[in-house]
Amino acid sequence: MNNKANWIEEAWQQVVKKIDRNSYSIGASFPNGSKDGRYTKSSPHDWVSGFWPGMLWLVYQETQNERLKDLAVQCEREISQSLWEFDSLHHDVGFMFGLSSVNQYMLMQDEEAKRHGLMAASLLAGRFNPAGGFIRAWPKWGGEDHSGWAIIDCMMNLPLLYWASREIADPRYRLIAEIHADTVLREFVLADGSVHHIVSFDPETGERMAAIAGQGYAADSAWSRGAAWALYGFALSFAYTGKETYLLAAKKVARFFLDHLPGDFVPYWDFRLPAEAEDMPRDSSAAAIAASGLLELASLLPEADGREYQRLAEIILRSLYENYTAHEADEEGLLLHATGYFAAHIYVDTPLIYGDYYYVEALMKLKNKGRK
Numbered sequence: 001m002n003n004k005a006n007w008i009e010e011a012w013q014q015v016v017k018k019i020d021r022n023s024y025s026i027g028a029s030f031p032n033g034s035k036d037g038r039y040t041k042s043s044p045h046d047w048v049s050g051f052w053p054g055m056l057w058l059v060y061q062e063t064q065n066e067r068l069k070d071l072a073v074q075c076e077r078e079i080s081q082s083l084w085e086f087d088s089l090h091h092d093v094g095f096m097f098g099l100s101s102v103n104q105y106m107l108m109q110d111e112e113a114k115r116h117g118l119m120a121a122s123l124l125a126g127r128f129n130p131a132g133g134f135i136r137a138w139p140k141w142g143g144e145d146h147s148g149w150a151i152i153d154c155m156m157n158l159p160l161l162y163w164a165s166r167e168i169a170d171p172r173y174r175l176i177a178e179i180h181a182d183t184v185l186r187e188f189v190l191a192d193g194s195v196h197h198i199v200s201f202d203p204e205t206g207e208r209m210a211a212i213a214g215q216g217y218a219a220d221s222a223w224s225r226g227a228a229w230a231l232y233g234f235a236l237s238f239a240y241t242g243k244e245t246y247l248l249a250a251k252k253v254a255r256f257f258l259d260h261l262p263g264d265f266v267p268y269w270d271f272r273l274p275a276e277a278e279d280m281p282r283d284s285s286a287a288a289i290a291a292s293g294l295l296e297l298a299s300l301l302p303e304a305d306g307r308e309y310q311r312l313a314e315i316i317l318r319s320l321y322e323n324y325t326a327h328e329a330d331e332e333g334l335l336l337h338a339t340g341y342f343a344a345h346i347y348v349d350t351p352l353i354y355g356d357y358y359y360v361e362a363l364m365k366l367k368n369k370g371r372k
Contacts, residue, residue, distance in 0.1 A: 011321040012062075012367050015334065015360050019059050022332050023067060026052065028074035033340055033347030034333040044078035045085065047092035051357040053079075054099030057107060058360050069108075076100040080116040086123055090138045093120040094157025099357070102163060114167070121164035121173055124157060128176045132206030133183040135176070137198075148203040151214065152188055152195050152226045154180065155233020162240035174241070181237045185249050188230070193256030194222035194271065195230045215341050222271035225286040227257045232293025239300055250297055257290055258312055265312075265319045269339035281348055284324045285338040285355025291316040292362035299365075310369075317362055326351060335359050 030049040031039030042048055053075035056068040079100050082089060097120035104113035127136045134150040135157070158177040165174035187208055188196045197214030201207060216223030234250035237243070260271040269283040294313035298306030326336050333351020340347030 007318060007321060008363065008367050011317075011325070012363050014325065014327060015363060016059055016063060018327075018332075018334060019055060019068070019360075020065065021329070023056070023071055025332060028071050028078065030075070030078075031332070031353045033338075033353070034331065034351040037328075037331045037333075039332050039351075039353065044075070045082040045088065047090065047095055048353055049075070049079050050096040050099035051353045054103060055357050055360050057099070057103040058357075058364055061107065062364065072100070073104065073108075073110075076104050076113055076116070080113075083116060083119050083123070088139060089123055091124060091127055091135050091151075091154050091157050093124050094154075094160040095354075096120065098157075098160045098163070102160070117160065118164055118167065121160050124160055125164075125173055125176050128180070129201070129203060129206065131204065132201040132208075133179045134199075134201060135180045136203075148201040148209065149198055149212075150180075150183070150201065151198050152184065152233075153229050155184060155237070156229050158233065159236050159240065162237075177237070178241060178243070181234070181246060184230070185234075185245065189249060189253065193227075193252040193254075195226050195253060197223050197226045213343075215343070217270040217273055217342075221273070222256075222260070224257070224267040224269055224271055224283050225289065227253055227271070228286045228289035228293060231257055231290055232296060235293055235297045235300060239296070247300070250293070254290075254294060254297060254309065261316075264323055265316045266324060266337070269342050281339045281342070282324075282337045283339040283355075284320060284335040285352045285358070287316050287320055287324075288335060288355050288358040288362060291320070292358045292365065295362055295365045295369075313362065314366060317359075317366060320359060 030042045030044055031052050032042040032048050033040055053072040056072040060068045079096055097117050101113040101117040104110045105117060129136055135154050137149050137151045138146040140146060158181060161173040161177040165171055187199050196211040197216045198212035200209040200212055202209055211219045213219045231250055231253040234246045238246035238250060261267055266282050266284055266287040268280055273280055291313045294309045298309040320335060324336050326333050334356040335351055337349055338352040338355040340352055342348055
C-alpha cells in the first residue's frame, strides 16, 4: 500500500472511531459548534440539524453499524416535526432534509422520509420570489426585514429541488432552482471569481439593491466559506442540469479559491482581510467544503480534465488531516480551527459540525474513488 492510500485509510479509520465514540455522547441530538471539547446542541429546527444524521449515514454506508442508522432515523423524526411549524423555517431546509430525510429514503427506501423530503422541497420552492428570480433566505428574524435577501449558501440547498423534480417528474422545482442559480451567477459572482455573501433585492420589483457583508469581513470582501458554497453549489447544479454555464462558474470560483490559499491550503475566514488582520483565524470548514466540491467537480469532468481538481482536493484534505484534526478523546469535533461568524464572535477557532460533515464526505469520496 502506498503512502497516499495509507493516509487516506488512516484518516478514515480515525473518523469512524471518533463518530462511533461520539454516537454515545451525542446520541440523537443536534450538535453545532464545539466549546471546551463538547458540541453545543441546537434545536432540530436549526439549519445545522441535518449534518449529524448526514455524517451518521455516511459512516453507516461503510460500516453497516446499526446503532448509527438507528440514531440517524431518530434524528430525522425530530427534524421532520419542523414541517408542521413551518412559519419559522428558512431556505436551509435543503441542508436539513437533504442530509437526513432524502438520505434515509435513498438508503432505506423509507417512504415517510421521502414524503418529508418532498414537503421540504415544496416549502423551499414557496420561498421563491418571481420578481427577482431568487429564493428568499430567512423569515423576519430579530426585527430585521429579510424579504429581499438571498445568500450564497442557498446554492447548496438547490439539490433538494432538483431531487424533488426527478422524484415526481415535475419540472417546477428544477426550474425554480435554475432561475435562482442564474440570478446568483449574475448578481453574486464577481469577475475575479469571488462571491458576495448576501445580496438584497427589492422584493416587489426584483431590482438589485446592494451587496451586504453578512459573515464576510466587508460587503466587497471575499468570505472564504461563501466561495466554498459557491464552488460546490455550482458543481452540483451542473451535475443535475448539464448546463455549461454552471460548470464554468464552478471552475471560475474554484480558481479564485485555490489561488488565494495560504501555504497550508486552509484559508483564513475571509480572503480579503486587511494587512493588519493577518493574525485572524483560519476556517477549516471552508477548506473541507471546497475539497468535497473539488472532488465533485473532478467527477463531472473527463478524467484528464478532472485530475488537477482531484490532486488539489487531496492536498487540502491531507493538510486538514495532518494539521487540523482533533484526535484527542476529550474533543468531540473532528476539525479544529473553523470559524463560524467572526464579527458576532460566534464559534471562532473551534470545530463546527458542518466542517466535520464535509471533511467526512470528502474523505469518503476520495477513499471510494473508482469503486463501482
